[in-house]
Amino acid sequence: MAKQSRRDFLKTSAIIGSAAAGLSSSTKAAPKNVLSEDRMGVLVDTTVCIGCRKCEWACKTAHNLATDPIETYEDRTVFKEQRRPNDKALTVVNEYPNTTSDKFPINVKVQCMHCDKPACVSACIVGAFSKNENGSVIWDGDKCIGCRYCMVACPFQIPAFEFEEALKPDIKKCDFCIERTSKDKLPACVEMCPVEAITYGRREDLLKVAKDRIKNYPHRYVNRIFGEHEVGGTSWLYLSSRQFEEIAFPKLGNDPAPGVSEAIQHGIFAYFVPPVALYALLGGVMWLNKNKKNHETDTEN
Amino acid sequence: MKTKLLIFLFALPLFVFSQNKVEKLHQTQALNCKTCHSCDIPTKENPCIKPCPRERLITIEQTPSDAPSILTIDKMKKTSDIYAPVVFSHRLHAEMADMGGGCRMCHHYNPPGEVVGCADCHELTRKRTDLSKPDLKGAYHQQCMNCHRQWSGKVECESCHAQNGSAKKTESKPKTDLAAKQVHQKVNPPELVKYDTPKANGKIVSFNHTDHVSTFSIDCEKCHSNESCNKCHAKYKPASLANRSVADKHVICANCHNTKANCSDCHKNSVVGSFNHKTRTGFDIAKNHAKLTCNRCHVEKGKFAGLKADCSICHGTWTKENFKHLITGLQLDETHADFECTDCHQDKNYANPTCKNCHEDKTYPKDKPGKLVKKSK
Ligand code: SF4
Numbered sequence: 001m002a003k004q005s006r007r008d009f010l011k012t013s014a015i016i017g018s019a020a021a022g023l024s025s026s027t028k029a030a031p032k033n034v035l036s037e038d039r040m041g042v043l044v045d046t047t048v049c050i051g052c053r054k055c056e057w058a059c060k061t062a063h064n065l066a067t068d069p070i071e072t073y074e075d076r077t078v079f080k081e082q083r084r085p086n087d088k089a090l091t092v093v094n095e096y097p098n099t100t101s102d103k104f105p106i107n108v109k110v111q112c113m114h115c116d117k118p119a120c121v122s123a124c125i126v127g128a129f130s131k132n133e134n135g136s137v138i139w140d141g142d143k144c145i146g147c148r149y150c151m152v153a154c155p156f157q158i159p160a161f162e163f164e165e166a167l168k169p170d171i172k173k174c175d176f177c178i179e180r181t182s183k184d185k186l187p188a189c190v191e192m193c194p195v196e197a198i199t200y201g202r203r204e205d206l207l208k209v210a211k212d213r214i215k216n217y218p219h220r221y222v223n224r225i226f227g228e229h230e231v232g233g234t235s236w237l238y239l240s241s242r243q244f245e246e247i248a249f250p251k252l253g254n255d256p257a258p259g260v261s262e263a264i265q266h267g268i269f270a271y272f273v274p275p276v277a278l279y280a281l282l283g284g285v286m287w288l289n290k291n292k293k294n295h296e297t298d299t300e301n
Numbered sequence: 302m303k304t305k306l307l308i309f310l311f312a313l314p315l316f317v318f319s320q321n322k323v324e325k326l327h328q329t330q331a332l333n334c335k336t337c338h339s340c341d342i343p344t345k346e347n348p349c350i351k352p353c354p355r356e357r358l359i360t361i362e363q364t365p366s367d368a369p370s371i372l373t374i375d376k377m378k379k380t381s382d383i384y385a386p387v388v389f390s391h392r393l394h395a396e397m398a399d400m401g402g403g404c405r406m407c408h409h410y411n412p413p414g415e416v417v418g419c420a421d422c423h424e425l426t427r428k429r430t431d432l433s434k435p436d437l438k439g440a441y442h443q444q445c446m447n448c449h450r451q452w453s454g455k456v457e458c459e460s461c462h463a464q465n466g467s468a469k470k471t472e473s474k475p476k477t478d479l480a481a482k483q484v485h486q487k488v489n490p491p492e493l494v495k496y497d498t499p500k501a502n503g504k505i506v507s508f509n510h511t512d513h514v515s516t517f518s519i520d521c522e523k524c525h526s527n528e529s530c531n532k533c534h535a536k537y538k539p540a541s542l543a544n545r546s547v548a549d550k551h552v553i554c555a556n557c558h559n560t561k562a563n564c565s566d567c568h569k570n571s572v573v574g575s576f577n578h579k580t581r582t583g584f585d586i587a588k589n590h591a592k593l594t595c596n597r598c599h600v601e602k603g604k605f606a607g608l609k610a611d612c613s614i615c616h617g618t619w620t621k622e623n624f625k626h627l628i629t630g631l632q633l634d635e636t637h638a639d640f641e642c643t644d645c646h647q648d649k650n651y652a653n654p655t656c657k658n659c660h661e662d663k664t665y666p667k668d669k670p671g672k673l674v675k676k677s678k
């Protein structure tokens with residue numbers, strides 16, 4: 001029901017894109033978007049990861065998501081298929097065969113990369129996403145109007161929508177354990193990892209650590225740090241013994257991925273309509289829609 | 302100039318001081334400072350120790366019997382832990398490591414002096430500023446999993462840890478006793494290993510281990526280094542050899558043998574017994590050379606051909622003056638003692654003397670040019 005109405009809504013709002021509407025300054029995208037020099041990051045060394053999936057458990061536990069007991073994570077049959085993070089698991093570990101040694105398969109942890117130039121931030125027309133000073137890209141449920149542009153824009157297909165949640169669906173993705181880090185704790189996965197395959201630290205420092213590892217063990221790694229430059233750089237950085245495309249990393253350029261709203265914006269320029277008007281229109285309509293939805297919810301309750 | 306001098310004067314006492322302090326540990330070792338330190342004058346305040354690039358560091362060997370037998374790894378223990386500390390059978394692991402690369406397989410930074418424990422370098426806290434090396438928990442697990450993954454292919458926590466507060470929780474006391482008793486059983490070296498190879502002509506390679514160890518006195522490490530437990534314990538051993546490339550299969554033999562040519566030296570159609578110098582080369586070393594090591598005669602390392610049973614190569618030219626025939630157990634009679642060696646010995650190896658130069662009707666050893674005595678040295 002909710003699903004249907006939202007999809008309709010998306011369609012209509014795109015069609016009536018050029019019509020004028022009243023401005024509402026509060027809905028204008030206002031990303032914090034500060035790229036601090038001291039922003040944090042995580043270095044994932046896929047040559048160290050043993051695929052124990054304890055990070056998955058830690059993540060679910062830290063985010064109050066339903067989880068089976070920790071012993072069940074020893075089950076490696078899940079690796080038979082490739083999994084994606086979703087609204088029930090904000091991070092997942094996948095496995096790829098290692099052609100040089102079958103005893104050491106390659107495991108890759110997947111989650112939001114916390115891009116430096118996040119497409120989700122530029123795609124979101126109400127500014128529900130923001131890049132924060134500590135490097136995290138955070139979604140704000142109060143602002144979100146459920147347009148799901150972020151899902152389309154993300155080059156890593158990360159933001160997930162709680163399709164099963166009929167009443168108040170959220171966008172779900174790794175939040176860099178913002179609650180824990182604000183209390184000076186480590187992200188839950190980083191704290192849990194038995195082998196420290198994932199290292200938390202200043203992004204700058206991590207890049208140095210990664211470069212040192214490549215320099216000291218040139219046979220162990222390909223000479224590339226995924227996330228150093230991809231889509232304008234990401235907070236999560238990866239080291240690998242294989243070309244990244246071989247272990248299912250998307251082939252991406254070094255330019256930031258365009259947000260969906262930017263694309264629309266450019267289209268609008270062709271018709272000589274100032275983008276602010278579009279923002280206002282889209283934002284205004286969605287805002288109304290959301291309020292209406294909330295209202296419905298209220299009455300239903 | 303002045304400043305330089307000042308700096309020098311200032312640095313000198315520091316330098317001397319640090320030299321004195323390190324004397325005991327460092328001076329006997331003839332080390333290059335730059336092996337471990339990145340700056341010119343390491344001081345106590347700033348030792349500028351390089352992060353350990355394991356291969357390049359100096360290392361010494363200890364024996365497993367010097368090592369503690371069990372250790373409970375509880376330095377990182379917290380009350381909130383899901384898993385209980387590991388009771389680690391250190392001696393057992395040291396013995397296993399001894400069959401491979403020794404202590405340094407785990408103690409990768411292993412300079413002379415007291416053994417450096419993991420916690421001496423790896424920090425207890427994961428939230429730290431020096432990210433160049435893993436924290437203690439990471440370091441332990443990385444080290445353990447490296448072998449355990451090969452060993453069992455599994456990464457289950459509970460193969461080493463008890464789970465805190467669960468029904469499965471095991472008392473650490475019995476586990477401690479068990480770990481203390483565990484030793485790796487003595488490895489009995491094989492005498493002869495027969496390999497069935499896919500080679501059409503010369504299917505069988507008889508590897509005589511005893512020959513290589515005793516007769517050729519080859520050090521164990523020459524062939525056995527950096528071995529994993531799997532070498533003996535792998536489930537599908539024959540298959541694993543079959544899967545390897547030709548070069549890979551011969552890699553250890555190729556240390557000494559030319560495996561690219563001379564296939565038939567080792568690849569035969571039947572099992573070959575232990576090495577016999579006489580049958581293999583025609584020169585019997587059993588009589589006079591049995592106690593010598595191979596390299597007394599085969600001086601060039603790894604090269605065995607070319608001596609052609611020519612005594613003069615090692616002994617120089619023998620003449621009737623410089624050779625005491627008595628040494629052979631045969632004392633020449635007066636007539637024969639006057640002859641040149643070559644009058645009777647026409648082979649280079651002096652093995653089969655001939656009488657034909659003078660006597661038509663005599664042959665050795667039926668007839669003897671003197672009398673037999675007890676061999677002297
Ligand atoms: S990975 Fe996707 S969701 Fe995460 S910051 Fe980048 S664009 Fe946004």
Ligand code: SF4
Pocket residue numbers: 048049050051052053054055056093107109192193194195196197198
């Ligand atoms: S906890 Fe660490 S080792 Fe285990 S799967 Fe996650 S990243 Fe890999």
